[in-house]
Amino acid sequence: MVNKITVVGAGNVGATAAQRIAEKELARTVVMVDVAEGIPQGKGLDQWQSAPIEGFDSRVIGTNGYDETVDSDIVVITAGIARKPGMSRDDLLNTNAGIVKSVGEAIKKTSPNAIVIVVSNPLDVMCWVAKEATGFPKERVIGMAGVLDTARYRAFLATAMDVSVRDIQAMVLGGHGDTMVPLISYTTVSGIPITQLMDKATLDAIVDRTRNGGAEIVKHLKTGSAYYAPSSGAVQMVEAIVNDQKRILPCSAWLEGEYGEKGIFLGVPVKLGRKGIEKIIDVSLTADEKAALAKSAQAVREPMSVVKL
């Protein structure tokens, strides 16, 4: 358990993440911050009132400012607008860049030693905005997307094969968009290569569905985007950090030459522990996977070039 975890944005992803963090008792105090008056206060109080039933002692509070967040160990940024049907994540760029920048500046002043987990979209670009605004080292600014995209891929594979999700190991790398790269060569079911268990057409359809996994939920919900699995993804990363688990998870990380890329955030396998990103793991890729990752990096670079910081 750490002393304090702040979740900025008390909307669908933020509030669900805060509740999960409290239920897992990952921090003594969980603070939700939102600009919407009354919302973080009301949700925080409601969550705290679930504590006697769920049996957790993490105190949840909600606020519109940063005083209560001072010296947070971890800050999860979920502030920003979510997309609606017909929109791409890049359509959120300008609005969310301004929001994430202001949040980053506030965190820099109030929690200078925090590890920041970014969730707001477009994810990889927002990680960069958060890194610029906080000035934090690359180990302490981490994006949540690969854990979610991989969870979707694993869930689809488990459904198709009628096996436990627990036995499916996989990794989705690249940017959090249509160009993401599910690594078929590293997908196994209890160590058995997926290509021995599933025909190519079925696998290709699952890869395609994974790439469009966020849009599929938006199409159903109409009013916003996914939040149960996204908050689970963010909380798995929080847990890895709090408990110094040294988990190897696909996260958006600032690259300085790894995978042939530099000066961008991109989803790659990292080791997550108490210091944040403790290592970026550079795995070998097939020629097709390398080309797909390079294309995905380009899809992150383009929106970056139009953001005014």
Ligand SMILES: NC(=O)C1=CN([C@@H]2O[C@H](COP(=O)(O)OP(=O)(O)OC[C@H]3O[C@@H](n4cnc5c(N)ncnc54)[C@H](O)[C@@H]3O)[C@@H](O)[C@H]2O)C=CC1
């Ligand atoms: N990285 C990923 O895999 C995922 C990213 N997302 C992204 O996460 C973000 C949040 O999604 P939801 O929670 O569904 O949206 P939501 O609309 O339910 O909640 C967003 C909250 O942010 C608040 N907010 C806006 N400006 C703020 C500021 N300056 N400071 C504090 N709070 C502020 C709003 O008042 C609102 O309560 C979106 O940008 C969405 O696209 C969502 C799911 C997955």
Ligand SMILES: O=C([O-])CC(=O)C(=O)O
């Ligand atoms: O689709 C969206 O806009 C939200 C998101 O990133 C996801 O669910 O993958």
